[in-house]
Amino acid sequence: MxxxxxxxxxxxxxxxxxxxxxxxxxxxxxxxxxxxxxMVLFYCDVSTLKPTTADLQSLPKVERHTNQIxxxxxxxxxxxxxxxxxxxRRRIKERFELGASLWLIKLEDKLAGYGWTLQxxxxxxxxxxxxxxxxxxxxxxxxxxxxGQGVNPSLVGxxxxxxxxxxxxxxxxEAAEWNKAQLASxxxxxxxxxxxxxKFTFLRxxxxxxxxxxxxxxxxxxxxxxxxxxxxxxxxxxISDLRR
Ligand SMILES: CC(C)(COP(=O)(O)OP(=O)(O)OC[C@H]1O[C@@H](n2cnc3c(N)ncnc32)[C@H](O)[C@@H]1OP(=O)(O)O)[C@@H](O)C(=O)NCCC(=O)NCCS
Numbered sequence: 001m002x003x004x005x006x007x008x009x010x011x012x013x014x015x016x017x018x019x020x021x022x023x024x025x026x027x028x029x030x031x032x033x034x035x036x037x038x039m040v041l042f043y044c045d046v047s048t049l050k051p052t053t054a055d056l057q058s059l060p061k062v063e064r065h066t067n068q069i070x071x072x073x074x075x076x077x078x079x080x081x082x083x084x085x086x087x088x089r090r091r092i093k094e095r096f097e098l099g100a101s102l103w104l105i106k107l108e109d110k111l112a113g114y115g116w117t118l119q120x121x122x123x124x125x126x127x128x129x130x131x132x133x134x135x136x137x138x139x140x141x142x143x144x145x146x147x148g149q150g151v152n153p154s155l156v157g158x159x160x161x162x163x164x165x166x167x168x169x170x171x172x173x174e175a176a177e178w179n180k181a182q183l184a185s186x187x188x189x190x191x192x193x194x195x196x197x198x199k200f201t202f203l204r205x206x207x208x209x210x211x212x213x214x215x216x217x218x219x220x221x222x223x224x225x226x227x228x229x230x231x232x233x234x235x236x237x238x239i240s241d242l243r244r
Contacts, residue, residue: 005087012084032178038198038211040183041127042191044171046135049164049190052157060151061106062158067096075104075111082141095123105155112151113142117159119167125206126172127197133169140173140182147181153188160190 014022052059065071080088092102100118104111116139120132130136137159142151160171173191175182195213199206 008087009084012087032176038177038196039127039174040177040196041172041174041194042186043194044160044173044189044191046160046164046171047168049160051164052161059158060112060154061109062155062162063104063106064162065102065104066099068092071102071104078111078143079114079141082143098123103155103159105151105158107146107151111143112146113140113155115140115152115155115159117163117171125199125201127174127199127208127210130172131169133167135163135167135169135171137171137173150188152182152185156186156189156191 010022010026013025017025068076076092080092082088095102095116095118098118098121100116100123103115103117105113115137117135117137119135121130122136123138126136137156140152140155142155156173163171171191172194173186175186177183177196196211197208197213198211199208201207
């Protein structure tokens, strides 16, 4: 996130929650950036997923949107009012312009959470280059009153099954190592661990430092040599090869 975005988010947080809460939040963000900035990366071979055997009627409703027009104003308001509305609206617009899809999950017709997907590339510099068929899942959010009820695994599972019909590549997602809720949640999805790494972007160059990527090599070495997960970073990106 850019410095101006962080400042704008901080200002909105201050308006809503006051000085003490903002200082506490800023301290937490600084501690996470300094001491737990590592990300845990996961992958899923979507084409190997089997169609669900559950009764589709009993599953929560999941909607896919590829533009803002058909998102209900109420849902849009819910999504954007959580942090900085102005920033959130700008991000949504930018993401749709890049070709991303926004997936909404609803319980009893009420918005319970959402997540984004983008095929072939990522919004921000990533840890490795995606193949044209690969899909990045990012920015998942479950509204507080629905947390701990399996909403996120249900949304992620539903997205992966939908993508299986149209995508021959791999899906990727990552979670910060401090985000125990997201890590626990991803364990309930078809995603599998593929490594952990840190990345830094400085003067438009991204450097990636892998902490661990051997599990995938050991368990999936054969596929890894052929698959896009092994791709190196873009020209001059400084993004390292996952196999190193
Ligand atoms: C991470 C997140 C998407 C998980 O969604 P979820 O639908 O609650 O996921 P699950 O139901 O699988 O619960 C996962 C874990 O959340 C934690 N959890 C349970 N109840 C909770 C509650 N009321 N509030 C917060 N966290 C809770 C638990 O650790 C749980 O794991 P456990 O059951 O093994 O103890 C959600 O907590 C969230 O939106 N967090 C803020 C945004 C975020 O971190 N997004 C992910 C990074 S992009």
